[in-house]
Amino acid sequence: MKTLFRVGGKMKAMIATLIMMLSSQLLANSFDNFGQTNVHNKDIQNIIIKTKSKFNLQTMGMSRSVMAQRPIIDELNIHLLKVNPSLNVNAILAEVRKNPNVVYAQLDHKVTARVANGPNDTDFANEWSMGDTNGFGIDAINAWATYGTGGKDANNNDIVVAVVDGGIEITHDDLVDNIWVNEAEIPGNGIDDDQNGYVDDIHGWNAFTNSGEQKTNSHGTHVAGIIGAKGNNNHQVAGVNWDVKIMNVPGSSGNTSVVLTAYKYVLDQKKLWLATNGAQGANIVSTNSSFGVDRANCNSGSYPAWNDIYTEMGKVGILSAAATANNDYDVDKVGDVPTGCDSPFIISVTNSNNTGERDFAGFGKKAIDLAAPGTDIFSTFSGNSTAKLTGTSMATPHVAGAVAFLNSVASQTLTDLYKNDPENAALEMKRIILETVTKRPSLENETVSGGILNLNAAAAEVVSYGLGR
Numbered sequence: 525m526k527t528l529f530r531v532g533g534k535m536k537a538m539i540a541t542l543i544m545m546l547s548s549q550l551l552a553n554s555f556d557n558f559g560q561t562n563v564h565n566k567d568i569q570n571i572i573i574k575t576k577s578k579f580n581l582q583t584m585g586m587s588r589s590v591m592a593q594r595p596i597i598d599e600l601n602i603h604l605l606k607v608n609p610s611l612n613v614n615a616i617l618a619e620v621r622k623n624p625n626v627v628y629a630q631l632d633h634k635v636t637a638r639v640a641n642g643p644n645d646t647d648f649a650n651e652w653s654m655g656d657t658n659g660f661g662i663d664a665i666n667a668w669a670t671y672g673t674g675g676k677d678a679n680n681n682d683i684v685v686a687v688v689d690g691g692i693e694i695t696h697d698d699l700v701d702n703i704w705v706n707e708a709e710i711p712g713n714g715i716d717d718d719q720n721g722y723v724d725d726i727h728g729w730n731a732f733t734n735s736g737e738q739k740t741n742s743h744g745t746h747v748a749g750i751i752g753a754k755g756n757n758n759h760q761v762a763g764v765n766w767d768v769k770i771m772n773v774p775g776s777s778g779n780t781s782v783v784l785t786a787y788k789y790v791l792d793q794k795k796l797w798l799a800t801n802g803a804q805g806a807n808i809v810s811t812n813s814s815f816g817v818d819r820a821n822c823n824s825g826s827y828p829a830w831n832d833i834y835t836e837m838g839k840v841g842i843l844s845a846a847a848t849a850n851n852d853y854d855v856d857k858v859g860d861v862p863t864g865c866d867s868p869f870i871i872s873v874t875n876s877n878n879t880g881e882r883d884f885a886g887f888g889k890k891a892i893d894l895a896a897p898g899t900d901i902f903s904t905f906s907g908n909s910t911a912k913l914t915g916t917s918m919a920t921p922h923v924a925g926a927v928a929f930l931n932s933v934a935s936q937t938l939t940d941l942y943k944n945d946p947e948n949a950a951l952e953m954k955r956i957i958l959e960t961v962t963k964r965p966s967l968e969n970e971t972v973s974g975g976i977l978n979l980n981a982a983a984a985e986v987v988s989y990g991l992g993r
């Protein structure tokens with residue numbers, strides 16, 4: 525069975541901000557709130573502490589573990605402690621918190637720039653889909669301003685999106701910094717250097733040729749830019765994630781076996797990552813699948829392999845954002861592969877336009893989870909260029925990108941769930957994405973969620989996941 529692509533037609537004054545954010549965070553929270561900033565724990569060796577009475581290293585029994593200290597806000601008894609680099613800062617933090625003289629203690633989290641007015645990318649004005657919900661965008665601008673702009677998760681892991689498509693122009697100026705690299709593999713030497721079963725898989729795997737040979741394609745390049753074109757680099761466009769790792773897995777248009785080969789690589793890399801505690805493989809949290817088989821009944825018995833692979837990927841914490849047909853019909857009635865498939869780890873996406881309406885794309889109260897902007901989407905294109913394209917192919921990467929973005933801002937609890945119980949973490953992530961959509965009356969009976977992807981609203985949920993409010 526052939527599959528087809530689914531294309532239809534300032535920075536603020538940092539010092540002042542830093543001080544404001546630091547003090548407001550200290551006043552507002554008694555303990556860690558990892559979601560407030562991007563956290564890179566492995567890079568952090570300092571603890572911020574508030575004591576009941578005057579701070580003294582010796583009387584608190586901390587002179588061995590703490591090398592230096594200085595007051596930050598005297599009148600509040602807030603101090604900065606420099607922990608001995610040979611010690612585990614998290615273990616020291618746990619000890620410090622037990623001290624009866626400690627009101628609270630937290631890591632000296634890194635604070636990333638929050639760009640309030642959108643990025644400086646030269647073509648950003650064309651990216652209506654990143655705008656707020658009044659313009660029926662995904663409200664990325666507010667999400668970036670409030671929560672961060674992508675990057676690593678709370679445990680300092682890279683976040684990877686696998687783009688199963690026709691290939692990506694990995695040398696594209698606005699993508700090159702965000703392309704996944706298998707650091708343990710030496711390219712082009714005909715040897716499987718990292719012994720992961722794939723020879724020369726430097727940026728992913730080419731399922732068409734079953735080789736590490738790269739392949740480029742304008743459709744895949746456009747999809748990749750929506751997920752993660754480099755943001756705020758004064759060039760072209762900004763993706764949902766300004767920093768992310770995009771894995772290039774050519775393998776969409778073609779036969780089902782090609783698609784399955786592509787997904788198998790993704791599955792293998794995530795399994796390896798989990799098994800080696802992040803030493804090898806890739807922390808893939810979502811796949812983008814902007815292709816499919818029109819009018820096919822996934823649950824008819826003719827397509828059993830599809831549900832199987834999505835569920836197998838789901839068990840290791842991978843959600844698959846899938847584009848429904850570019851056709852004005854009810855998928856619940858006429859069928860679609862893969863968006864009509866039952867696997868709970870698929871997020872089925874239809875296309876909405878800048879009036880907040882579905883735009884010549886499949887729908888289904890049962891099968892189609894949500895809408896995302898897909899009409900007149902401006903993104904990266906072959907030849908270091910940009911282009912405007914329309915279709916569910918363009919809607920879907922907003923969702924695949926959102927899963928990655930939400931991992932970058934997720935609370936410590938949700939991040940740990942991804943590691944310890946990836947299957948349930950993925951289902952929780954999907955639930956949050958569907959529960960936080962921008963509701964639209966016209967989508968009520970046409971989708972499961974009844975609305976359009978809302979990145980900012982979803983981010984507000986994952987930031988506080990498990991903290992209680």
Ligand SMILES: [Ca+2]
Nearest residue numbers: 716718720722
């Ligand atoms: Ca290899």
Ligand SMILES: [Ca+2]
Nearest residue numbers: 710715717724
């Ligand atoms: Ca090699």
Ligand SMILES: [Ca+2]
Nearest residue numbers: 645754759761
């Ligand atoms: Ca850019």
